[in-house]
Amino acid sequence: MDLRLEHLAADLFGLDESAREALSSGSINGIPVPGRLEDLARPSDRHDAGQRGLLAQALAEGHGFHELPERARTSMSLLAEEGTFCVVTGQQPGLCSSPLYSLYKGLQACRLATDLSHLWGTPVVPLFWNHGDDHDIAEVHHAHQLNRNLDLQKVKLAGLSSGRTPLSEIHFDEEVHHLSATRALLSEMYEEFEGTDAALDLFFPRSGESFVRAFTRTMSTLLGPMGLLVVEPDWIRPALSSALADLVSLNPEPLLQEGSGPNSPIPPSQAALVYQVQEGQRRALRPGGEGFAFDDEPGSRTASELAAEIAGKPEGWSAGALLRPLVQDAVLPVAATIGGIGELLYHAQLAPLRAAAGLPNTPFVPRISMTLTNPEVRSTLERAEATPGEVLAARGEWRPRNEPSGGEVPAAGDFLRKEAEGAAERLRGLREEIAKLQGNLSGNLERTARQVKAAIEKLAMKVDRVQANQSGKGQRVLRRINNSLVPLGQPQERVLGPLQFCARFGCGWVEDLYRELPPICFEHLVVHLDPDADTSHD
Numbered sequence: 001m002d003l004r005l006e007h008l009a010a011d012l013f014g015l016d017e018s019a020r021e022a023l024s025s026g027s028i029n030g031i032p033v034p035g036r037l038e039d040l041a042r043p044s045d046r047h048d049a050g051q052r053g054l055l056a057q058a059l060a061e062g063h064g065f066h067e068l069p070e071r072a073r074t075s076m077s078l079l080a081e082e083g084t085f086c087v088v089t090g091q092q093p094g095l096c097s098s099p100l101y102s103l104y105k106g107l108q109a110c111r112l113a114t115d116l117s118h119l120w121g122t123p124v125v126p127l128f129w130n131h132g133d134d135h136d137i138a139e140v141h142h143a144h145q146l147n148r149n150l151d152l153q154k155v156k157l158a159g160l161s162s163g164r165t166p167l168s169e170i171h172f173d174e175e176v177h178h179l180s181a182t183r184a185l186l187s188e189m190y191e192e193f194e195g196t197d198a199a200l201d202l203f204f205p206r207s208g209e210s211f212v213r214a215f216t217r218t219m220s221t222l223l224g225p226m227g228l229l230v231v232e233p234d235w236i237r238p239a240l241s242s243a244l245a246d247l248v249s250l251n252p253e254p255l256l257q258e259g260s261g262p263n264s265p266i267p268p269s270q271a272a273l274v275y276q277v278q279e280g281q282r283r284a285l286r287p288g289g290e291g292f293a294f295d296d297e298p299g300s301r302t303a304s305e306l307a308a309e310i311a312g313k314p315e316g317w318s319a320g321a322l323l324r325p326l327v328q329d330a331v332l333p334v335a336a337t338i339g340g341i342g343e344l345l346y347h348a349q350l351a352p353l354r355a356a357a358g359l360p361n362t363p364f365v366p367r368i369s370m371t372l373t374n375p376e377v378r379s380t381l382e383r384a385e386a387t388p389g390e391v392l393a394a395r396g397e398w399r400p401r402n403e404p405s406g407g408e409v410p411a412a413g414d415f416l417r418k419e420a421e422g423a424a425e426r427l428r429g430l431r432e433e434i435a436k437l438q439g440n441l442s443g444n445l446e447r448t449a450r451q452v453k454a455a456i457e458k459l460a461m462k463v464d465r466v467q468a469n470q471s472g473k474g475q476r477v478l479r480r481i482n483n484s485l486v487p488l489g490q491p492q493e494r495v496l497g498p499l500q501f502c503a504r505f506g507c508g509w510v511e512d513l514y515r516e517l518p519p520i521c522f523e524h525l526v527v528h529l530d531p532d533a534d535t536s537h538d
Contacts, residue, residue, distance in 0.1 A: 005525050006527075019344060022348070052084075069220065075229040087125075087337075090105070098498075099496065105338055106223045135166050137161065141157055146487070150479035159173075164282045170210055195503050200503075213232075244274065264348075276316055337363070368517065372529060373529065375531075386401075389526075417460045423449075
């Protein structure tokens with residue numbers, strides 16, 4: 001496998017002004033946004049041996065369902081030792097580990113943790129927070145695939161609909177979700193690739209697994225050899241709920257308002273700050289009444305009352321998106337958090353609440369953004385005289401430079417047919433002059449007119465076939481370039497998943513990318529993949 005990185009502009013897909021300022025200044029609301037590895041300062045150790053021992057034990061028990069790669073087991077052992085820190089990232093589990101940026105987050109966490117270990121001379125391990133508390137099924141029950149026709153095909157499991165059930169509680173069942181049929185569809189879609197069966201074994205969920213468990217298995221297998229340790233919230237629920245109760249007792253909404261601005265992505269007054277899990281369903285509590293109130297339910301409870309409820313039944317509560325980073329920082333020895341630009345903006349809202357809770361301003365490292373290419377895409381780009389940057393900037397609307405305006409192709413065959421009719425009529429217009437020479441020549445003139453018309457019309461038919469073929473090839477070029485690089489008009493990493501790339505290239509490119517990846521990079525990276533032996537076809 002050959003892999004090459006191409007660097008494009010950081011704001012290729014546009015940046016919010018607040019985000020642009022954070023990247024250029026290196027901070028936002030007091031939260032460090034480092035642009036270089038050396039900008040990350042080693043934090044103080046706030047976790048004692050007892051806390052670390054319980055954390056490592058809980059993770060060991062959680063991972064007991066499978067065999068962890070050796071380096072991931074080492075990460076787990078190191079977490080039990082004082083002075084070890086971690087780089088945290090995370091995402092909710094998607095079908096077949098979609099989308100690609102979930103993989104990129106894990107890869108960057110591995111790279112950053114390794115490089116910080118060398119820089120600081122102390123262990124730093126990568127942790128991936130598997131957001132099993134989330135319940136938005138519509139976001140995760142499908143995976144987009146680029147099929148043989150180079151069209152986007154949405155592959156979805158049957159029997160799944162929106163609801164309030166946490167993803168950790170949704171278990172796959174062959175009869176209900178028709179797993180075999182969906183796997184067979186994916187297998188047929190990529191049957192020309194030798195690695196398809198192995199890729200499906202890795203990425204496709206198994207009967208009895210939950211969304212969360214399938215994701216933990218896949219990410220551990222794929223990135224565990226680079227040290228990644230996946231964390232499911234259920235494994236450390238008592239510690240998480242204890243930290244959540246402490247935050248709730250501070251009456252967080254006014255402090256969150258203090259840290260928010262007009263462009264903050266999550267208005268604190270409307271945010272689901274806490275969820276209760278009861279009878280397998282999540283119920284949101286938002287600021288209201290005397291402190292917190294359930295949606296569509298009269299009455300409320302004070303901050304101290306809710307904190308007591310959480311402490312009394314820790315297994316039944318979880319933090320909403322705004323409070324989750326603070327809960328993580330309270331429970332884990334975090335040196336840095338990796339996330340997308342949207343996540344950065346709501347982390348910025350947390351500064352006053354962090355201070356009130358006695359938590360440090362954990363550095364936020366923006367997630368690396370990447371686009372994968374293959375030999376066919378690069379060859380097509382070369383023939384079309386286009387660059388990846390031009391296509392990405394066009395957001396799925398790229399067209400060849402020499403395409404006629406409006407995309408209309410002149411009908412050359414119709415022009416020839418019109419000329420054929422005109423040529424025949426012009427010949428017939430000479431009938432009187434020819435007849436003056438010899439009467440029977442007018443008959444020859446008519447046959448000649450018909451023959452000329454037929455010859456030109458035959459040529460027109462050939463032109464139609466050639467133009468149709470060229471138009472078809474042109475449409476195929478457009479589909480290959482736009483659907484491969486900017487599917488659905490969005491960045492590739494938000495739509496496509498890793499399955500099809502591992503089916504074709506194997507999983508070796510993931511480790512190659514880990515070795516080549518910079519730990520911090522604000523630019524957009526185009527990753528050019530080349531197999532050792534190109535077995536592809538058009």
